[in-house]
Amino acid sequence: MNPVELLGNIIEVSHSNLEITSRIKAVLSTMSQGMDFDEAIVFTSDQDKRLTCKFKNPKSTLYKILDRYRCYIGEGIIGSVAQKRIPQYYNNKNIPPRFGCLFYPELDSLVEKYKAFAFLPLSDDSYIYGVLVLCSSGRRFITDAEKILLSIISREIGGVLRINDLLLSSKKRIGELATLSELGKILSSNAEPQALLKDIGLIIAKSLNALFVTIKLDHVFLRAEPQRYTYGILDQPIENYVNELEQEALRQKKTVSLRNHGQAEDDISSKYSLYATPIMSKNRILGTITICGGRSQRDYAFEENSRYLINTFANYIANGLENTLLNTKLKDVIKDLNNAQKRIINQEKFKSLGEMTANIAHEIKNPLVVIGGFTKRLAKKMHMNQTESRYIDIITNEVLRLESILNDVLNYVKDTPVPDETCNMNDCIDEVLYLFSSDTTWDHMRILKMYDKNLPSVPCDIQQIKQVFINIIINAHEAMNGEGTITINTEKTIMDNKQFVVVSIADTGGGINPSVIDNIFNPFFTTKERGTGLGLAISNKIILNHDGKIEIENVVGKGATFFVYLPVKNHTNREELL
């Protein structure tokens, strides 16, 4: 065939719309017929620098045997052409046995019939895509003109392979981008970490066509047992390799693969490709992600340069997990803050229960006295008929009724009967202390609790008793300027043949000035700048109303101890005790 015509045919098929494999096969077929070659075979190189027999002309017989073998760049004639990128031409006299490669023992008998051989690199300026192997039985040599033609054809095939490569890698990139975008979507969804990890495994496995994806999270990170989330099937014997690889990845703090790891048995490493990467955020290790693919030709995603992709996944996951965790933490903190706020409000409420009611009643009472007082004066000064006097009487009596209601409010402690229900003072103290637990002015306070575990319960109005302990504890806190030790002791005791529970609250605030100690239970007596002087007065009232008493032991220069005595049975059933 005319070389120009041949080249025209070849360019026509190589630029056709056919699928890549068909295009190359058509080029090889056209060329073998047009130039009288029995064999026209294309070896392609992969990322591991391995040359594999991939395309052939329809008549090829060598293909059967070559297809079973691989060689690396540099090995034999094919490997050296790929390495040096220089065409090699041989005849049946000078062709090295087995194409210079030890691994093809059956080859020699098959190539005996051929007389001329050509090995041409399929490359461009920067990259080798493969090697074209040509054998002819009909011709003895290849002319210089034919060599030029062959070099043009091999460049053409190289171009097709290059386009194929670009196509595959751009498909791969698009797939990776889609995966990353899906991951991004999931990671920004604020889902719980567990749900998140299941979805991540699924997406990565689907996009990479992986056999399984397994994410193992460190227990430190989850504050629980280490947890594993796997998409796909992870079982023996590969599970052992996964575990080892994960350890290795954590140790090296970088991506490791089964091959690099070097301990894998051959059958495992030839069947699977396994990559493990630590999931790290701000130098903190959160766990590992391990991806497993089968080692068939189609699983291109698991070739060496996928490391960067797996690293990217790991970074994405680390950031996503950190965000999710921060979110969860934030929710916890908000919950804690809300609780703390509620406690502080409660604390204030308890603290000022008595004082507030007293103050409000007081404020209302003054104008009421004025209204009632002048109404009476009006009645005295005016000469009124019966109807008018009746009106005045109604006003006067209603004012007196309101006054008596206010007196009841102001006397609320005295008039509240002690309920029948009983409470344990250990629990009561704990509940009171809880009110201060989130108060930062209590940060330097030490609370020592020495409870009698068998403390009997006492009949009491728990809210009132809490108020007493709150008053005493707040005074202790203030006496120590927020820094010191409060020791709370509970025990049983017998006084006058009656059983009492005694709660002692001791502070290290230097004690009470002896000149004021006699007055501290007196109403409106206070040593504080902003005190109302009602706290201990009301407390004393409450305890007296419970048939108990408060005593003080004062050591000047050291501290004060308040003893609160509460009877185990109130006086109505004292006989039962006796």
Place this chain on the structure above:
Amino acid sequence: MNGIKILVVDDEENIRFLFKEELEEEGYQVELASNGFEAIDKVKGTKFDVIVMDIKMPGMDGIQALNEIKNMIKEQPVILCSAYGEFKQDFSSWISDAYVVKSADTGELKQTIKNILNI
């Protein structure tokens, strides 16, 4: 009752006015002060037979004023007159001569004054 001087100390103008009217009607000479400081000033210039003292007042409260006045004139009779009823007992036995719960019915106050004056 002529010549018996009473000092009413209260921060509420209308209460002062009410007590003044009621007590003057009984024949007493009534002077007024609106807080502890004013009360002490008055006591320094005049001898009162009885002082009626509110507790909660801005500036100087009744308890402080009572203490200062007692320090100046130990035998000065002072009646505490407050809306708080709860601590009546404590006050009676503690520092004041008497404790009266403020009321539209001024009968108790008048009677307490009489008791202190022995009339």
